[in-house]
Amino acid sequence: MKLSAIKNIISDIVIVRDAEFYELGLTATQCSVSMLSFLENTKYIDELLSNATISCAIVNPETAEMIKDRTTIGIAVSESPKHSFFFLHNYLIENTDFYGQSDGSIIDPSADINSTAWISKTGVSIGAGTIIGPHVSIYPNVRIGNNVTIGANSIIGGEGFECFRFQDKAFMVKHAGNVLIGDNVDIQASCCIDKGLFKNSTIIGEYTKLDNLVHIAHNVILGRRVFIAACAMLAGRVTVGDDAWIGPSAALRNGITVGNNGYVSIGAVVTRDVLEGQMVSGNFAIGHDKFLQFIKSIR
Amino acid sequence: MKLSAIKNIISDIVIVRDAEFYELGLTATQCSVSMLSFLENTKYIDELLSNATISCAIVNPETAEMIKDRTTIGIAVSESPKHSFFFLHNYLIENTDFYGQSDGSIIDPSADINSTAWISKTGVSIGAGTIIGPHVSIYPNVRIGNNVTIGANSIIGGEGFECFRFQDKAFMVKHAGNVLIGDNVDIQASCCIDKGLFKNSTIIGEYTKLDNLVHIAHNVILGRRVFIAACAMLAGRVTVGDDAWIGPSAALRNGITVGNNGYVSIGAVVTRDVLEGQMVSGNFAIGHDKFLQFIKSIR
Amino acid sequence: MKLSAIKNIISDIVIVRDAEFYELGLTATQCSVSMLSFLENTKYIDELLSNATISCAIVNPETAEMIKDRTTIGIAVSESPKHSFFFLHNYLIENTDFYGQSDGSIIDPSADINSTAWISKTGVSIGAGTIIGPHVSIYPNVRIGNNVTIGANSIIGGEGFECFRFQDKAFMVKHAGNVLIGDNVDIQASCCIDKGLFKNSTIIGEYTKLDNLVHIAHNVILGRRVFIAACAMLAGRVTVGDDAWIGPSAALRNGITVGNNGYVSIGAVVTRDVLEGQMVSGNFAIGHDKFLQFIKSIR
Numbered sequence: 001m002k003l004s005a006i007k008n009i010i011s012d013i014v015i016v017r018d019a020e021f022y023e024l025g026l027t028a029t030q031c032s033v034s035m036l037s038f039l040e041n042t043k044y045i046d047e048l049l050s051n052a053t054i055s056c057a058i059v060n061p062e063t064a065e066m067i068k069d070r071t072t073i074g075i076a077v078s079e080s081p082k083h084s085f086f087f088l089h090n091y092l093i094e095n096t097d098f099y100g101q102s103d104g105s106i107i108d109p110s111a112d113i114n115s116t117a118w119i120s121k122t123g124v125s126i127g128a129g130t131i132i133g134p135h136v137s138i139y140p141n142v143r144i145g146n147n148v149t150i151g152a153n154s155i156i157g158g159e160g161f162e163c164f165r166f167q168d169k170a171f172m173v174k175h176a177g178n179v180l181i182g183d184n185v186d187i188q189a190s191c192c193i194d195k196g197l198f199k200n201s202t203i204i205g206e207y208t209k210l211d212n213l214v215h216i217a218h219n220v221i222l223g224r225r226v227f228i229a230a231c232a233m234l235a236g237r238v239t240v241g242d243d244a245w246i247g248p249s250a251a252l253r254n255g256i257t258v259g260n261n262g263y264v265s266i267g268a269v270v271t272r273d274v275l276e277g278q279m280v281s282g283n284f285a286i287g288h289d290k291f292l293q294f295i296k297s298i299r
Numbered sequence: 300m301k302l303s304a305i306k307n308i309i310s311d312i313v314i315v316r317d318a319e320f321y322e323l324g325l326t327a328t329q330c331s332v333s334m335l336s337f338l339e340n341t342k343y344i345d346e347l348l349s350n351a352t353i354s355c356a357i358v359n360p361e362t363a364e365m366i367k368d369r370t371t372i373g374i375a376v377s378e379s380p381k382h383s384f385f386f387l388h389n390y391l392i393e394n395t396d397f398y399g400q401s402d403g404s405i406i407d408p409s410a411d412i413n414s415t416a417w418i419s420k421t422g423v424s425i426g427a428g429t430i431i432g433p434h435v436s437i438y439p440n441v442r443i444g445n446n447v448t449i450g451a452n453s454i455i456g457g458e459g460f461e462c463f464r465f466q467d468k469a470f471m472v473k474h475a476g477n478v479l480i481g482d483n484v485d486i487q488a489s490c491c492i493d494k495g496l497f498k499n500s501t502i503i504g505e506y507t508k509l510d511n512l513v514h515i516a517h518n519v520i521l522g523r524r525v526f527i528a529a530c531a532m533l534a535g536r537v538t539v540g541d542d543a544w545i546g547p548s549a550a551l552r553n554g555i556t557v558g559n560n561g562y563v564s565i566g567a568v569v570t571r572d573v574l575e576g577q578m579v580s581g582n583f584a585i586g587h588d589k590f591l592q593f594i595k596s597i598r
Numbered sequence: 599m600k601l602s603a604i605k606n607i608i609s610d611i612v613i614v615r616d617a618e619f620y621e622l623g624l625t626a627t628q629c630s631v632s633m634l635s636f637l638e639n640t641k642y643i644d645e646l647l648s649n650a651t652i653s654c655a656i657v658n659p660e661t662a663e664m665i666k667d668r669t670t671i672g673i674a675v676s677e678s679p680k681h682s683f684f685f686l687h688n689y690l691i692e693n694t695d696f697y698g699q700s701d702g703s704i705i706d707p708s709a710d711i712n713s714t715a716w717i718s719k720t721g722v723s724i725g726a727g728t729i730i731g732p733h734v735s736i737y738p739n740v741r742i743g744n745n746v747t748i749g750a751n752s753i754i755g756g757e758g759f760e761c762f763r764f765q766d767k768a769f770m771v772k773h774a775g776n777v778l779i780g781d782n783v784d785i786q787a788s789c790c791i792d793k794g795l796f797k798n799s800t801i802i803g804e805y806t807k808l809d810n811l812v813h814i815a816h817n818v819i820l821g822r823r824v825f826i827a828a829c830a831m832l833a834g835r836v837t838v839g840d841d842a843w844i845g846p847s848a849a850l851r852n853g854i855t856v857g858n859n860g861y862v863s864i865g866a867v868v869t870r871d872v873l874e875g876q877m878v879s880g881n882f883a884i885g886h887d888k889f890l891q892f893i894k895s896i897r
Contacts, residue, residue, distance in 0.1 A: 116716045116733075118415045118433035118451075134716035134735040135415075135751065137433040137451035137488070149770075152716075152735035152753040153434065153788070155451040155488040161510035163485070163526055165542065170506040170524040172448075172485045186761070186770045189735070189753040189790045190452070192488045192511040192529070207768040211759035212790040212813050213831075215511050215529040215547075225768040227761055230790070230813040231831040231849070233512075233530040233548045235565070243763065248813075249831045249849035249867070251530070251548035251566045266833070267849045267867030267881050269548070269566030269582075283566050283582045283867075283881045286598050294597045298892045299884045417714045417732035417750075434714075436732040436750035436787070452733065454750040454787040460809035462784070462825055464841065469805040469823040471747075471784045489751070491787045491810040491828070514810050514828040514846075532811075532829040532847045534864070550829070550847035550865045568847070568865030568881075582865050582881045585897050593896045 001098065003036065003056045003074040009091050010084050016064055019074025021056045023199045024089050028237075028255070029053075031200075038085035039063050048073075058085050083166045086173045089198075099176035099199060102140050124157075127183065141178035141195050148181055151189035151212070156181070160194040160218025160236065173197065175218060182206035182224075187214075194218045197236075211248070223260065241276065263288075300397065302335065302355045302373040308390050309383050315363055318373025320355045322498045323388050327536075327554070328352075330499075337384035338362050347372075357384050382465045385472045388497075398475035398498060401439050423456075426482065440477035440494050447480055450488035450511070455480070459493040459517030459535065472496065474517060481505035481523075486513075493517045496535075510547070522559065540575065562587075599696065601634065601654045601672040607689050608682050614662055617672025619654045621797045622687050626835075626853070627651075629798075636683035637661050646671075656683050681764045684771045687796075697774035697797060700738050722755075725781065739776035739793050746779055749787035749810070754779070758792040758816030758834065771795065773816060780804035780822075785812075792816045795834075809846070821858065839874065861886075 004018045021036040027047040029035070034055035039048045042063045048054060049070065056074035058081040059067065067073060078084040092098040102123030107113065111126045114134040119126075123140030126132065130148040138150075139157035150156060162173035177196020181204045187193070193216040196202050202216060205223045211230040216222070219237045226240050229248035234240070238252045241260035252258070252270045259276030269283040279288040286294075303317045320335040326346040328334070333354035338347045341362045347353060348369065355373035357380040358366065366372060377383040391397040401422030406412065410425045413433040418425075422439030425431065429447040437449075438456035449455060461472035476495020480503045486492070492515040495501050501515060504522045510529040515521070518536045525539050528547035533539070537551045540559035551557070551569045558575030568582040578587040585593075602616045619634040625645040627633070632653035637646045640661045646652060647668065654672035656679045657665065665671060676682040690696040700721030705711065709724045712732040717724075721738030724730065728746040736748075737755035748754060760771035775794020779802045785791070791814040794800050800814060803821045809828040814820070817835045824838050827846035832838070836850045839858035850856070850868045857874030867881040877886040884892075 114716065116415070116714070118413065135434045135452065135733045139451075151756055152737075153452050153489070153733065153751050155511075158450055158488045158511065161487060161508070161528060163508045165506075165524050168506075168523075169483070170508060170526070172508060184767070188759060189756045190489060190512075190751070190788060194511070207763075207766075209759070209761045209768060209770060212753075212756065212792070213512065213788075213811065217529065224766075225763050227768070229759060230815065230833070231530070231829070235529070235547055248833055249548075249847075253565050266851050266869065269881075271565065281882075283568075284580070284594055286594070290597060295882055295884070298888060415714070417712065434733045434751065438750075452751050452788070454810075457749055457787045457810065460786060460807070460827060462807045464805075464823050467805075467822075468782070469807060469825070471807060489788060489811075493810070512811065516828065530829070534828070534846055548847075552864050570864065582867075583879075583893055585893070589896060 003076055006076065006088055009088055010078070012078065013058065013084055014077045016068070016075040016077055017071070017073075019056045021074075024085070024092075025053075025198050025200075027051055027054065029198065029200070036085075038081040040080075040082040042066065058088075080166065082164055086162075086164060086171070089176070090171075090174045093174045093176050108146075120157075123178075133189070139195070141176075142181070143178065144181045145183035145185065145206070147183055148185045148187070150187050151191070153189055154187055154191040154193075156187075156193050157195045158192055160197055162197055162218070162236075177201055177218065180204070182208070186210070188212045188230075192216065205242070217254070229266075244274075302375055305375065305387055308387055309377070311377065312357065312383055313376045315367070315374040315376055316370070316372075318355045320373075323384070323391075324352070324497050324499075326350055326353065328497065328499070330497075335384075337380040339379075339381040341365065357387075379465065381463055385461075385463060385470065388475070389470075389473045392473045392475050407445075419456075422477075432488070438494070440475075441480070442477065443480045444482035444484065444505070446482055447484045447486070449486050450490070452488055453486055453490040453492075455486075455492050456494045457491055459496055461496055461517070461535075476500055476517065479503070481507070485509070487511045487529075491515065504541070516553070528565075543573075564590075601674055604674065604686055607686055608676070610676065611656065611682055612675045614666070614673035614675055615669070615671075617654045619672075622683070622690075623651075623796050623798075625649055625652065627796065627798070629796075634683075636679040638678075638680040640664065656686075678764065680762055684760075684762060684769065687774070688769075688772045691772045691774050706744075718755075721776075731787070737793070739774075740779070741776065742779045743781035743783065743804070745781055746783045746785070748785050749789070751787055752785055752789040752791075754785075754791050755793045756790055758795055760795055760816070760834075775799055775816065778802070780806070784808070786810045786828075790814065803840070815852070827864075842872075863889075 022033040023035040025035045031053040036056040038058040105124035107126045108128040110128045111130045113132045116134045117136040119138045120140045127146035133152040135153045137155045142157035187210045191214045203221045208226040215233045217236040223242035228246040231249045233251045235254035240258045244262040247266040258274040261277045262274040263279040265281035268285040270285045281291040321332040322334040324334045330352040335355040337357040404423035406425045407427040409427045410429045412431045415433045416435040418437045419439045426445035432451040434452045436454045441456035486509045490513045502520045507525040514532045516535040522541035527545040530548045532550045534553035539557045543561040546565040557573040560576045561573040562578040564580035567584040569584045580590040620631040621633040623633045629651040634654040636656040703722035705724045706726040709728045711730045714732045715734040717736045718738045725744035731750040733751045735753045740755035785808045789812045801819045806824040813831045815834040821840035826844040829847045831849045833852035838856045842860040845864040856872040859875045860872040861877040863879035866883040868883045879889040
């Protein structure tokens with residue numbers, strides 16, 4: 001799609017330099033093809049300039065001036081880049097095929113679907129031997145592998161939580177991505193697994209197991225054999241390596257990474273990356289040994 | 300209603316001074332009309348005496364003696380005021396029109412109601428363009444505005460959590476209030492929004508957005524454009540100002556206030572008011588700057 | 599059942615000394631009859647030897663050598679005892695009557711079952727005057743008493759979270775136990791109450807009250823008149839005494855005990871036993887007085 005073509009959708013932008021893009025994404029998003037992004041605040045200009053997959057950007061006049069010599073980036077100027085960007089994104093989802101079209105849902109005949117489950121008639125595929133429990137809700141853009149179980153009242157493929165204020169209103173950003181659940185995954189009751197925001201995915205790796213009431217936000221990527229205990233909360237874009245343990249009631253801030261075999265203690269509020277094999281505890285979480293030392297000092 | 304009339308409902312009370320009341324409420328409740336309250340423990344007598352909307356009170360003999368000269372308050376004496384009060388409250392809900400009657404539910408023809416949603420046949424109104432997802436449960440006494448979305452498996456208008464022990468038993472207090480959801484509110488999946496306890500409301504202001512698995516207790520009042528992230532817990536009577544951010548897995552103690560633009564960090568356990576524009580973090584939460592200083596000292 | 603008989607189910611074990619067992623259990627499980635257990639790690643051999651109800655054990659060669667003179671324990675040797683044990687357990691559930699058979703479900707005619715609730719056709723009993731809300735899911739092996747209420751979208755009798763890795767895979771352990779809910783219990787919306795792991799129970803004592811979004815793991819035992827506020831998480835085998843208060847968003851580590859009248863503060867992450875009448879706060883939780891002293895020092 002040409003940057004100049006979005007002028008037909010958002011009238012109050014000015015095209016400074018035209019270019020092509022194939023996807024939309026945040027400046028923090030890594031994409032396999034050229035993408036359109038935006039910058040609301042000039043302060044984060046380095047994030048924009050260091051992301052080589054960005055071929056087009058919606059920016060404010062000040063930023064436009066600063067990047068005018070960067071000829072690899074097409075530029076559209078808006079007084080409110082974030083609003084323009086997400087308005088375009090929502091428009092493309094609702095009115096165009098930019099994000100693709102959903103086919104009819106495909107459920108393997110050997111899958112066991114509870115009669116009270118609700119499964120979208122389009123955009124869902126469910127593999128062989130998979131069991132879908134009572135009152136499960138499965139939205140479009142969900143691909144579930146073989147021998148998976150989804151426990152009662154869980155919701156797969158719901159909208160993620162991306163919202164922004166504009167003037168005296170506030171808006172939700174629609175989600176165009178999907179959820180990919182690998183073979184032999186088990187998800188217990190009342191979990192929520194949201195879909196990806198752009199042309200990307202929330203991924204649950206093979207053999208990974210989730211307890212009850214777990215929240216998996218948009219674009220989380222879980223490795224293989226990850227165990228996530230009850231009431232844990234994984235915010236957007238969290239990445240968890242193979243064989244990690246996420247304790248019950250833990251909360252992981254958006255964007256962080258937990259390495260292979262990482263161990264997050266019960267109730268830990270994790271705001272920094274967890275290294276391979278590292279154990280962290282506390283609110284905010286720190287290395288477990290230092291944490292125990294601290295607790296002993298006040299106990 | 301006359302205080303003396305409750306003698307017919309609770310036989311083991313003594314009317315010391317008669318008076319009129321129109322609602323029931325806790326001593327902490329502010330009411331627009333004269334109300335009946337109770338005091339279990341004489342220690343909190345100031346809360347009773349400083350609430351000008353209280354026209355009647357059920358109290359123990361000791362308290363009755365102390366307030367006998369306060370002629371603006373009708374007095375009923377009970378050996379267990381809390382039990383008498385809530386017994387009366389439950390009786391009025393179940394057997395009288397004191398708390399009003401529910402009309403048939405009204406759903407705007409342009410609303411999109413998933414076929415698996417359960418909506419009470421009485422006491423619900425749903426506005427134009429509103430979308431109700433799969434497996435949603437909506438109890439009586441719920442008013443939902445226009446262009447609202449309620450995500451899968453959310454529960455609106457459930458009973459709040461007010462319970463008390465009496466002798467070797469324990470009882471739930473029934474809820475007579477309602478839930479008011481403003482226009483353009485978005486509520487994601489598996490949220491619980493409880494109704495008000497008395498003739499009052501749990502209120503979600505216009506354009507406010509809730510992520511998955513959020514708990515909103517009875518009589519919470521949310522302003523406009525409030526964003527509440529996944530797994531957050533707002534206990535009874537919490538008030539949140541416009542444009543505030545409640546982080547994921549945060550827990551807010553009952554009765555506290557978060558000012559406009561207040562910012563509650565991920566996992567914060569908030570036990571004191573949050574000022575306008577203030578950021579708080581930790582368990583229990585403190586000002587964010589002091590909190591970071593502390594974390595650095597133990598990291 | 600004879601230990602030697604399991605050789606037909608798990609071929610790669612060696613029976614060193616035969617003996618009889620009637621149930622399966624962890625080394626930490628107390629059982630009323632002779633049981634089969636396992637030991638993965640020789641380090642915990644004392645837990646095995648001090649549990650008098652263990653009549654048979656699956657152990658590795660090293661442990662077998664160490665307990666060969668303990669003639670009261672039958673011994674089966676496996677290179678991966680945990681895997682062998684749970685493979686046997688899953689096999690017994692799926693292919694034999696070892697764990698008993700479910701009868702048809704029995705619902706008292708005076709119970710009020712919402713038309714959208716899903717109740718297993720076998721293994722459920724529901725008492726007189728009990729109310730089951732919309733979108734509730736009740737799995738087999740659940741016994742609900744009289745005058746109980748189960749709120750919307752709650753799940754009773756779901757599988758607990760017991761899983762283990764083996765080679766490059768991971769497995770869930772099936773649950774053979776049940777859930778027992780006493781008379782006059784109230785459970786609000788979106789709660790999860792998992793069944794016991796072996797021939798044992800998750801128990802909710804009479805008059806106990808649960809708020810929304812509470813997680814009760816396998817083999818939790820709650821006393822009478824316990825109040826558990828919203829979003830609390832009780833991990834496996836937690837025991838809570840009569841009249842205790844578990845605050846909102848609290849998290850209790852597996853195996854701990856809260857004494858009668860114990861008080862767990864909002865957001866507390868409890869990793870040690872709470873004494874009778876004790877109040878604990880913080881992450882990890884400590885005595886409330888010491889905790890307040892600490893908070894004052896950093897506020």
